[in-house]
Amino acid sequence: MALKALILDWAGTAVDFGSRAPMGAFVEAFSRVGVTISIDEAREPMGLPKRDHVAALLYTHTIGQRWEAVHGRLPDEADVDRVLAIFEPLNVEVIPRHADLIPGLLDVVAFARAKGMKIGSTTGYTRPIMEKLMPLAAEAGYAPDNVVCAGDLAAGRPSPLMMYRTFADIGVWPPSACVKLDDTEPGIAEGLAAGTWTVGLALSGNAAGLSKAELDSLSPDDRAMVRARANDRLSRAGAHFVIDTVADLLPVLDAIEARLAAGLRP
Template identity: 60%
Template sequence: MTSNQHNQLSAVVFDWAGTILDFGSCAPMGAFVRLFEKFGIDLTIAEARGPMGMAKWDHIHALGQLPCVAAQWEKLHGKAFSKADVDHLYEVFTPMNAAVVADFADFIPGAVDMVNTLRARGLKIGSTTGYNRPIMDIVLPIAEKGGYVPDNLVCAGDLAAGRPSPLMMYRTFADLGVWPPHTVVKVDDTGVGIEEGLHAGTWTVGLAISGNAVGLSLAEWQALDAPAQQALRETATAQLKAAGAHYVIDSVADLLPVLDDIAAKLQKGQRP
């Protein structure tokens, strides 16, 4: 890459659930609640959503550290929630999540058109996810059938650490052959996904409405009146900004003006 290309965008790296498909990032939620239910633990959807975007093992571990969960676990099982318990729950969780993921694999409106537009502009399309390989083995063929085939896929568990570490992004740079990081944009609906991009040195775009921050299905979102939508939008935007997002938009369908803005900044020598 010559130095003048260091001022041009090279790639956009997308998350999966809540970003490209599964409006509201709904597939894992019920599975987390049912998982803990199986072990006698009451967990709310809001609690289950807290660590979203992390690798699922890390997510289960984080839920086990919640005071309400830790207390229930100790009372029921007579000992503190341990890493061995996380391992056991994770083994139970993967098939539970895999069983429902296909039911929530609808594309977010505008996602495939956006990806096609970016490819037409000469950009590479990368992807990272908090899902593991067995779950993505179900999601990938569904996405492909719908016209979405990113240039790479890095899953939780592929590397020594998942989000918020930058390792999945580093692998993506290598897979796509793109550098430096400031020519890449990370698009994600979770705080840890934004941090993944920041730690890797990329621009970051948070998605307020389509993902975990609001956590409603498309039908539930569309059923709300404008003031209710705006209140949720403001809360979600504040969360993603607090995580460090350079930009926050409703969904991937709104990405083009942001990329144009970033491209203009790069031309002026500005960096994330």
């Protein structure tokens, strides 16, 4: 069995090295309702649909207590919608500053297309955010065969529904002939739930949380420490393979095809 599709996440996987765009938007959105959160706190639920991400933050014990101290009560679902309504335009606003393609992406996509593979995509971003990002990515040369956004379906990650829509959109099956690339635990869970091979990206996305310039400035020992920590997170999430960035994918595709040829499945 030959591989039929790559299905990629967006921020931290295909664009926006370090998955930086949402972070400032989350911090600012909470600040506007009187609650302080840190970048590290904002990163913790990354990969979830953005409404679920806001809810996960609001309903943590520590952030919930901060909310209660400011507003005199614990947060509820209306508050989730309130923060999301602030967050989304902030995220849209910063997208042009975080739309650069991750190095190596176009070479990998060209290789996959030359093999006859489709290029699918799912994202925790909402449709309005992606309407800003997609044309910028296309101008840079990246236009996958579909885009499924958080909010398009009844459930997003970690459910497999966005993957199922992708299979239908691009006409590929079985799931074992597809490879899901993602930099977050919910994104890996999405691929596993759908029955695909999963590849975690340790250094380009949320697991490391560093821009390319920040990563390049690290000493070899510090870089190795960041890689080890990110590898551990993604491996514990169940990723079949973990690589640094999408640029390192081609040997993994060979390894997966060898497994398929041997009768193995995800």
